[in-house]
Amino acid sequence: MKVDKMIDKLIKKSVYVIDPLPEKVPKDSRGQYLTIENFWHEGSEAKKICRKFERIIFKLNCYYDMDVKFRGTCTRNPEPKKLQTWIRKCVSGKKDYMNILLNDGEAMVILNEDDTILSIYNPDKRLLSLIERLSAAEGLFVRQIWEDK
DSSP, X not given: XXXXXXXHHHTTSOEEEEESSSSXXXXXXXXXXXXXXXXXXXXXXHHHHHHHHHHHHHHHHHHSOOEEEETTEEEESOXXXXXXXXXXXXXXXXXXXXXXXXXXXXXXXXXXXXXXXXXXXXXXXXXXXXXXXXXXXXXXXXXXXXXXX
8 A cells, every 4th residue: 555655664764753841851860751641641631732733733734635544544634523533532542543644645743642742754844844833832842853864
């Protein structure tokens, strides 16, 4: 399948994350990162973070066509209500994920149920700039975690 090949190619490219935290927490941090992360997953905070991701994804769809792959089905520009349902199912605790291809398959967003981050693969400068502004409007931060080699 063409979409699966694009996903496999993109997964090896540079990665940015949209994160509630402005920088990576060091392994030797004296803070309570794991405790806070678990708290976010168990409480209503996970739903609040999900809603922020949802709004970012909807706003991105105003600028870019999206090929959304969820549970084995790929749909181009799904209806907003359907996309919202998929996003909420994805983070409902069933270990789901969603791949969203942007820019004619040149970039990808991955929403993963067990993460409090949204991963962005291979964004060009325009897409990255837009993601940074949309994330800031939601009180979230963008940072690079993997550089394409």
